[in-house]
Amino acid sequence: MSWTERKPSNETQYWNSVASDASGNxxxxxxxxxxxTSKNSGVNWTAQTSYKSNDWYSVASSSDGEKLVxxxxxxxxxxxIYTSTDxGVNWTAxxxxxxxxxxxxxSSSDGKxxxxxxxxGYIWTSINYGVDWDPRDETRYWSSVASDASGKxxxxxxxxGYIWTSIxxxxxxxxxxxxDETRYWYSVASSSDGKxxxxxxxxGYIYTSTDxGVxxxxxxxxxxxxWYSVASSSDGxxxxxxNYSGYIYISIDSxxxxxxxxxxxxxxxxxxVASSSDGxxxxxxxxxGYIWTxVADEVVTxxxxxxxxxxxxxxxxxxIVNTFTTIPxxxxxxxxEDGDYSDPSIINIFEHLKxxxxxxxxxxxxxxxLAAFFTSTAYEQAYVKIINEELTPLFVSGKITKEQYDIAxxxxxxxxxxxxxxxxxxxxxxxxxxxxxxKYILNLK
Numbered sequence: 001m002s003w004t005e006r007k008p009s010n011e012t013q014y015w016n017s018v019a020s021d022a023s024g025n026x027x028x029x030x031x032x033x034x035x036x037t038s039k040n041s042g043v044n045w046t047a048q049t050s051y052k053s054n055d056w057y058s059v060a061s062s063s064d065g066e067k068l069v070x071x072x073x074x075x076x077x078x079x080x081i082y083t084s085t086d087x088g089v090n091w092t093a094x095x096x097x098x099x100x101x102x103x104x105x106x107s108s109s110d111g112k113x114x115x116x117x118x119x120x121g122y123i124w125t126s127i128n129y130g131v132d133w134d135p136r137d138e139t140r141y142w143s144s145v146a147s148d149a150s151g152k153x154x155x156x157x158x159x160x161g162y163i164w165t166s167i168x169x170x171x172x173x174x175x176x177x178x179x180d181e182t183r184y185w186y187s188v189a190s191s192s193d194g195k196x197x198x199x200x201x202x203x204g205y206i207y208t209s210t211d212x213g214v215x216x217x218x219x220x221x222x223x224x225x226x227w228y229s230v231a232s233s234s235d236g237x238x239x240x241x242x243n244y245s246g247y248i249y250i251s252i253d254s255x256x257x258x259x260x261x262x263x264x265x266x267x268x269x270x271x272x273v274a275s276s277s278d279g280x281x282x283x284x285x286x287x288x289g290y291i292w293t294x295v296a297d298e299v300v301t302x303x304x305x306x307x308x309x310x311x312x313x314x315x316x317x318x319x320i321v322n323t324f325t326t327i328p329x330x331x332x333x334x335x336x337e338d339g340d341y342s343d344p345s346i347i348n349i350f351e352h353l354k355x356x357x358x359x360x361x362x363x364x365x366x367x368x369x370l371a372a373f374f375t376s377t378a379y380e381q382a383y384v385k386i387i388n389e390e391l392t393p394l395f396v397s398g399k400i401t402k403e404q405y406d407i408a409x410x411x412x413x414x415x416x417x418x419x420x421x422x423x424x425x426x427x428x429x430x431x432x433x434x435x436x437x438x439k440y441i442l443n444l445k
Contacts, residue, residue, distance in 0.1 A: 002294070002295060003248075003261060003263040003264075003292050003293070003294045004042075004292065004293050004294075004295075005263070005264065005290050005291075005292055006038075006042045006043070006045065006290060006291040006292065006293055007290050007291070008029065008036045008038075008045035008047070008290075008291055009036075009045075009047070012286075012288055012289050012290060013031040013288075013289075013290070014031050014032060014271075014287050014288055015029055015030070015031055015271055015272060015285025015286060015287060015289070015290075015291060016030055016031060016032070016056060016057050016058065016073075016271060016272060016285070016287075017029065017030050017056070017057060017058040017059045017271075017272045017285070018030075018059070018272045018273065018274045018283045018284065018285050018291070019059045019060050019061040019068070019274050020061060020065075020274040020275060020276050020281065020282075020283055021061050021062070021063055021064055021065030021276075022063040022064070022109070022234070022276060022277035023065075023276060023277070023281075024041055024275075024276030024277075024278075024280070024281025024282075024283075025039060025040060025041050025065070025281075026038070026039055026061065026064070026065025026066075026087060027041065027042050027065075027274070027283050027293075028059045028061055028065075028068055028070075028088055029045075029059065029272075029283070029285055029291055030056035030057070030058075030059050030070060031056065032055045032056060033052055033053060033054070033055075033056075034047050034048065034049060034052055034056070035047075035048045035051075035056055035059065035070060035088060035091075036048065036291075037087060037088040037089075039087070041281060041283075041293060041295070042283055042291060042293035043293075045291070048088050048089060048091070050089075050090055050091050051078075051082065051091055051093075053078075054072045054074075054078050054082075055072050055073050055074045055078075055079075056070055056071075056072060056073075057071055057072060057073035057102060057103060057104075058070065058071050058073075058102065058103065058104045058105045058116075059105065060105045060106045060107040060114075061107060061111075062107055062108070062109060062110060062111035063109035063110070063149070063277070065087055066085065066086065066087055066111070067083070067084065067085050067107070067110075067111030067129065068083065068084040068087070068088050068107075068111075069081065069082070069083050069084075069105045069107055069111075069114050069116075069130055070082045070083075070084075070091070070105065071102030071103075071104070071105045071116055072102055073101050073102055073103060073119075074099060074101065075099050075100060075101045076099060077099060078093075078099065079098075079099035079100045079101060079102065080093045080094060080095050080096050080099070080100075080102075081093075081094040081095045081102060081105065081116055081124075081130060081133070082094060083114075083129060083130035085111075085129075092130075094126075094130045094131070094133065095124070095133050100118045100121055101118055101119045101120060101121065102116055102117070102118055102119075103117055103118065103119040103142060103143055103144070104116065104117050104142070104143065104144045104145045105145070106145045106146050106147040106154075107147060107151075108147055108148075108149060108150055108151030109149040109150070109192070111129055112127065112128065112129050112151065113125070113126070113127055113147065113150070113151025113152075113169060114126040114129070114130050114147075114151070115145045115147050115151070115154050115156075115170055116133075116145065117142030117143075117144070117145045117156055118142060119141055119142060119143065119159070120139065120140075120141055121139055121142070122135040122136060122137060122138070122139060122142075123135070123136040123137050123142060123145065123156055123170060123173070124136065125154075125169060125170035125171075127151075127169065134170075136166075136170045136171065136173065137164070137173045140158045140161060141158055141159045141160060141161065142156055142157070142158055142159075143157055143158065143159040143185060143186050143187070144156065144157050144185070144186060144187045144188045144199075145188070146188045146189050146190040146197070147190060147194075148190050148191065148192055148193055148194030149192040149193070149194075149234070150194075151169055152167065152168065152169050152194070153165070153166070153167055153190065153193070153194025153195075153212060154166040154169070154170050154190075154194075155188045155190055155194075155197050155199075155213050156173070156188065157185030157186070157187070157188045157199055158182075158185060159184055159185060159186060159202075160182055160183075160184055161182050161183075161185065162175050162176060162177055162180075162182060162183075162185075163175075163176045163177055163185060163188065163199055163207075163213060163216065164176065165212060165213035165214075167194075167212065176209075176213050176214065176215075176216065177216055183201045183204055184201055184202040184203055184204065185199055185200070185201055185202075186200055186201065186202040186227060186228055186229075187199065187200045187227065187228065187229045187230045187241075188200075188230065189230045189231050189232040189239075190232060190236075191232055191233070191234060191235055191236030192234035192235070192277070194212055195210060195211065195212055195236070196208070196209070196210055196232065196235070196236025196237075196254065197209040197212070197213050197216075197232075197236075198230050198232050198236070198239050198241075198255060199216070199230065200227030200228070200229070200230045200241055201227055202226050202227060202228065202244075203224070203225075203226055204224055204227070205218050205219055205220060205222055205223070205224055205227075206219045206222040206227060206230065206239075206241055206255060206258075207219065208239075208254060208255040210236075210254075219255045219256070219258070221256065221257055221258055222241070222249065222251075222255070222258045223258070225243040225246055226243055226244040226245060226246065227241055227242070227243060227244075228242055228243070228244040228270060228271055228272070229241065229242050229270070229271065229272045229273045230242075230273070231273045231274050231275040231282070232275060232279075233275055233276075233277065233278055233279030234277040234278070234279075236254060237252065237253065237254050237279070238250070238251070238252050238275070238278075238279025238280075239251040239254070239255050239279075240273045240275055240279075240282050240284075241258075241273065242270030242271065242272065242273045242284055243270060244269050244270060244271065244287070245267060245268075245269055246267050246268075246270065247260040247261060247262060247263075247267060247268075247270070248260070248261040248263065248270055248273065248282075248284055248292075249261065250282075252279075261294070263292055268286045268289055269286055269287040269288055269289065270284055270285075270286060270287075271285050271286065271287035272284065272285045273285075279296070280295065280296035281293070281294065281295055281296070282294035
């Protein structure tokens with residue numbers, strides 16, 4: 001996986017919002033003065049200057065990228081909604097009866113059903129591509145809205161309030177988390193069917209829902225941060241969120257675990273993120289910086305009967321395997337030789353293997369069912385525990401030898417394959433030098 005800095009203009013910009021079509025090829029982004037569009041996943045950008053002076057604040061896209069909607073955050077001048085039907089080249093002003101502080105817009109997959117919210121005003125919906133709009137619910141400090149593919153299931157959040165949902169194209173709204181306290185909700189996103197939702201709290205945690213927003217679960221592993229924007233793949237399994245004055249975080253398991261994306265290894269004022277339908281292409285904007293794009297590793301949906309030699313080929317390429325199902329073959333230990341273990345990529349190895357018992361026969365020339373490789377973003381805690389608390393003290397004290405250290409490698413691989421044969425969203429490329437060779441050492445205590 002990799003992030004690339006993009007410069008739509010030579011100067012840094014205060015990016016407020018980004019949006020992507022389903023493919024991740026057609027992108028749109030806005031700053032206070034200009035809307036920019038890209039037709040090649042962010043490699044090149046075009047400044048759309050038909051309404052250059054507007055304070056653009058939020059943008060959204062249809063699934064094909066042809067129909068766009070954008071809003072202006074101003075209650076003084078030209079605080080309108082705008083739509084485009086030609087990939088952002090030309091724009092038509094909508095809702096011109098009154099200036100409003102529009103904060104967020106969202107679109108159905110066909111661009112017909114739109115929803116927008118006013119900070120300190122109403123939620124508004126349109127069922128005819130933005131030509132006509134109707135006010136919904138009450139005046140609140142609405143900070144973000146999101147739509148499913150049809151435009152029927154909607155979700156919105158209030159800064160200093162609650163999350164609200166609608167199942168009838170925004171006609172009626174229901175407050176969720178009614179027994180919980182108010183929070184500084186800042187961003188929401190939806191799966192294509194509206195069932196799986198994600199929301200971020202500014203100065204709090206990320207929350208997810210798997211029942212159209214009726215119940216929400218606090219994801220403490222995301223950490224309490226200044227979450228500014230969230231986005232979701234169409235199935236809701238791949239999520240991305242950005243932390244203002246921090247990093248971008250990615251989850252590939254519906255929000256259970258989160259991985260910081262270092263981009264160029266510096267914190268930034270990340271303001272906005274968007275995702276392609278499959279979650280493999282991302283775009284993010286820095287407030288006072290540039291646009292960044294992300295392309296996931298090559299995806300292999302399923303591998304059966306993969307030999308050790310083929311697995312070793314994966315190590316030199318970026319490949320994500322969604323499912324490994326019983327992969328027989330002779331374990332090629334050369335791909336897991338001694339080296340630098342400073343690149344963690346295994347989750348909870350210590351907990352999985354610490355109670356494993358074995359006999360000397362497993363060190364014979366046997367065939368392993370090597371099937372358990374782990375996500376590349378989730379084992380730092382296990383790594384620190386194993387190295388700092390187990391390996392280093394025993395080695396320094398002279399209780400283990402290098403030969404014993406090497407033997408532990410085979411034990412770890414054998415245990416992983418026997419007890420954990422199927423893992424999802426696996427990053428095989430990061431397995432190199434990652435299976436920590438320690439089990440034999442633990443048994444010496």
